[in-house]
Amino acid sequence: MIPEGTRDVLPAEAAQLHAIEEILRGRFAAYGYLEVRTPSLEYAETLEAADDDVIGGGYRVFDDQGHVLMLRTDMTVPLARLAATRFEDKPLPLRFSYIDSCFRPPGASRGQDGQFLQAGAELIGVAGASADAEVVALVCEILSASGLRDFTVSLGTVAFRNALVASLRLPPDQAEAALDALAERDYPLLESIVSNAGVDDDGRRALQKALDLGGGDSALSQARKLALGAGMEHAVDHLVSLRELLEDYGYADHVQFDFGLYPELTYYTGIIFEAFAPGVGLPIAQGGRYDDLLAAFEWPAPAIGLAVAVDRLNMALEEARVALPVRARPLSVAGGLERPQLVAELRRAGLDVASLPAGAPLTLPSLRHADGDWILDAGTGREVRGSLRDVRRALGLS
Amino acid sequence: MSLRIALASGVPLAATVRLLQDAGLPLAALHDSQHGAVNVLDDGTMVLIAAADDVPLFVERGSVDVGFVGKEVLEEQEYEVYELLDLRVGRSRMVFALPPAAPKEWWDQAGRSRVRVATEFPETVRRYFEESGRQVDVVALHSAVESALGLGLADGIVDLIRSGRTLVKAGLEEREELAHCSQRLIAGRAAHALRAAEIGPLCDRLRELVERGHGKEVA
Numbered sequence: 001m002i003p004e005g006t007r008d009v010l011p012a013e014a015a016q017l018h019a020i021e022e023i024l025r026g027r028f029a030a031y032g033y034l035e036v037r038t039p040s041l042e043y044a045e046t047l048e049a050a051d052d053d054v055i056g057g058g059y060r061v062f063d064d065q066g067h068v069l070m071l072r073t074d075m076t077v078p079l080a081r082l083a084a085t086r087f088e089d090k091p092l093p094l095r096f097s098y099i100d101s102c103f104r105p106p107g108a109s110r111g112q113d114g115q116f117l118q119a120g121a122e123l124i125g126v127a128g129a130s131a132d133a134e135v136v137a138l139v140c141e142i143l144s145a146s147g148l149r150d151f152t153v154s155l156g157t158v159a160f161r162n163a164l165v166a167s168l169r170l171p172p173d174q175a176e177a178a179l180d181a182l183a184e185r186d187y188p189l190l191e192s193i194v195s196n197a198g199v200d201d202d203g204r205r206a207l208q209k210a211l212d213l214g215g216g217d218s219a220l221s222q223a224r225k226l227a228l229g230a231g232m233e234h235a236v237d238h239l240v241s242l243r244e245l246l247e248d249y250g251y252a253d254h255v256q257f258d259f260g261l262y263p264e265l266t267y268y269t270g271i272i273f274e275a276f277a278p279g280v281g282l283p284i285a286q287g288g289r290y291d292d293l294l295a296a297f298e299w300p301a302p303a304i305g306l307a308v309a310v311d312r313l314n315m316a317l318e319e320a321r322v323a324l325p326v327r328a329r330p331l332s333v334a335g336g337l338e339r340p341q342l343v344a345e346l347r348r349a350g351l352d353v354a355s356l357p358a359g360a361p362l363t364l365p366s367l368r369h370a371d372g373d374w375i376l377d378a379g380t381g382r383e384v385r386g387s388l389r390d391v392r393r394a395l396g397l398s
Numbered sequence: 399m400s401l402r403i404a405l406a407s408g409v410p411l412a413a414t415v416r417l418l419q420d421a422g423l424p425l426a427a428l429h430d431s432q433h434g435a436v437n438v439l440d441d442g443t444m445v446l447i448a449a450a451d452d453v454p455l456f457v458e459r460g461s462v463d464v465g466f467v468g469k470e471v472l473e474e475q476e477y478e479v480y481e482l483l484d485l486r487v488g489r490s491r492m493v494f495a496l497p498p499a500a501p502k503e504w505w506d507q508a509g510r511s512r513v514r515v516a517t518e519f520p521e522t523v524r525r526y527f528e529e530s531g532r533q534v535d536v537v538a539l540h541s542a543v544e545s546a547l548g549l550g551l552a553d554g555i556v557d558l559i560r561s562g563r564t565l566v567k568a569g570l571e572e573r574e575e576l577a578h579c580s581q582r583l584i585a586g587r588a589a590h591a592l593r594a595a596e597i598g599p600l601c602d603r604l605r606e607l608v609e610r611g612h613g614k615e616v617a
Contacts, residue, residue, distance in 0.1 A: 154591045188469075188484035188582065212602075214594055258591065276588040281460025282478060283587065 005106030005114020016314055017117070019324040020146060021099050024119045024308065027142045028097035031134070033121045036096050038078040040103075044068040049296040050077045052266040059103055071103040076267070076290065076305050079122050084297035092125025092301065099310070112282075113311070120287070120307035124294070127302035129238055132271050132289060133245035135304050139275055139285050140251035142308060147322035151277040151284070153254055154214075156261025157239060158268050158288070160223070163231035164210055170197050183262045187211065213259040217243065223259055242271065267293045270304070279319030284312040328395065330354040331367040331376070342369070349388045350397055367391065400442030401596045402462040406450035406471070407433055409560070410488025410581050414466045417487055417612060421603040454479050454584065463589035464597060469579040470558060474519045480590055482601050483583040486608050489560075492519065492577045495570040496554040497547065516543045516552035523556045526576050544568035 047070050048056045058073035072078050075098050099119040106114045143151045165178050174197050181190035210226055213219050227233040246252045263272045270289030277284055287306035294301045336343045336355030346353045364379035376384040376391045384394040392398045419425045424440045437445040453467040454477035512533035517523045520538040527534045537552045546552045585597055
């Protein structure tokens with residue numbers, strides 16, 4: 001009935017998603033990120049500019065002029081286009097947020113629906129640890145504000161990985177294969193590439209140690225010791241400053257380091273992060289720095305962004321039994337359709353009302369009028385009888 | 399919370415269990431090794447026995463933290479899991495085999511543009527022949543791949559072999575080797591981040607055993 005990888009969202013879940021979206025909008029606004037919307041269809045070449053198989057591998061259609069269009073597979077690239085073309089001469093930094101659906105053919109990236117809701121923020125025009133810290137703090141703030149207590153943000157850096165592979169001095173094609181194996185986190189494959197290339201035992205042990213590096217502050221000091229060359233030292237120093245700033249934001253406890261972390265998308269150039277919560281196998285939020293992407297739109301500027309997978313966040317909240325501020329189901333009022341004035345009075349009293357024709361079977365919760373009293377049946381087995389004030393109180397509205 | 403582990407049922411299970419026992423897991427108490435059996439060990443570790451094909455899914459979705467499964471399964475289905483270690487047990491080779499009478503360069507000489515290949519690993523086979531520019535008609539079966547030939551369903555097979563006896567019995571001859579397979583330790587992305595304190599030491603102990611040559615004799 002509907003295409004593979006898509007789904008209908010029914011009222012109860014839609015209400016939950018709405019509640020989450022409102023929380024996210026509130027946090028984006030609190031950090032000064034202005035909401036924008038972009039078209040679902042972009043020119044295919046816009047998304048192809050990211051030079052990434054997943055982002056360039058979306059659903060394509062032709063327009064009536066024969067141009068190739070693509071359903072957006074990602075929001076960061078359209079926002080980079082928007083910033084580069086519409087805000088070219090505006091003072092930096094720019095802060096944008098969005099909540100919108102992206103589309104990827106099923107199988108393009110596993111564990112992802114063909115259409116999925118993303119909520120994200122992009123900070124454009126500032127480089128450095130302080131900008132990185134704001135975005136990581138915003139991820140933590142969003143997850144906390146949604147009611148999640150138990151979550152972890154893993155932080156890594158592309159720079160460390162690139163420096164690590166460079167230090168192995170592999171021939172170019174094997175260096176590329178090594179980076180691919182790292183991206184897949186296929187360590188046995190990496191091991192065989194490295195040993196076939198003749199890297200000695202010391203080199204292999206150093207690599208293994210670097211990949212296993214993870215955890216709290218001690219991981220940073222170990223990484224500092226392991227660092228081979230200035231590139232890696234610089235990458236570790238950057239994470240140390242980031243860690244200090246996150247302490248000031250009050251979110252250091254939620255953050256850990258993972259030097260084996262590698263981004264799924266190729267446009268990342270600096271720090272990368274993934275957020276996890278119990279009960280959900282894949283990241284509920286992720287992001288990172290992408291300092292070269294805007295240059296693809298002829299407007300070079302440093303940038304960093306985050307994206308929350310709203311459906312996965314909803315799963316995590318369900319798993320953690322977090323009650324979202326969901327608007328209650330409307331009261332059904334028999335005969336309401338025939339008596340607009342009566343219903344208007346209820347709505348003025350702040351009640352959500354679904355009018356039914358007289359004689360129609362009532363769905364719960366229901367409200368009816370008898371002998372000058374209002375009678376509320378909320379489905380709890382006990383009716384509440386009294387004034388509208390009593391009804392409001394019983395519904396927890398006053 | 400203790401670690402949750404999925405083990406692939408089937409031939410390599412015994413070797414994997416031995417390796418895990420040597421790594422310190424109290425697996426002697428594994429009372430049920432049927433499909434779908436959930437065992438809770440003395441130290442609280444949960445051990446699920448699952449069909450090999452299902453192990454990566456349990457791991458990807460976070461229903462278990464780590465899994466032990468053959469490389470052939472990971473190659474066939476591209477799950478988002480981390481592959482942390484080659485355990486070097488349950489070793490086998492994936493080979494392309496034909497009847498001895500079949501021509502060496504089938505694609506040129508048999509007067510057919512494509513060869514019918516029966517296999518339990520359709521995606522792997524499709525990729526392998528595609529990369530070398532040869533057309534195949536993949537006959538995807540769930541078992542009894544060898545008998546597909548006798549019944550005229552296929553011209554050749556791609557299958558996992560441990561000793562080669564099965565091929566001889568089926569009157570087949572190995573022509574090409576597609577891959578070396580063995581059991582792998584895989585971890586879910588969330589588990590890798592949230593349970594690093596448990597997964598890291600387990601991985602270290604296993605790596606040490608593997609590097610000392612554990613499992614060589616049971617290959």
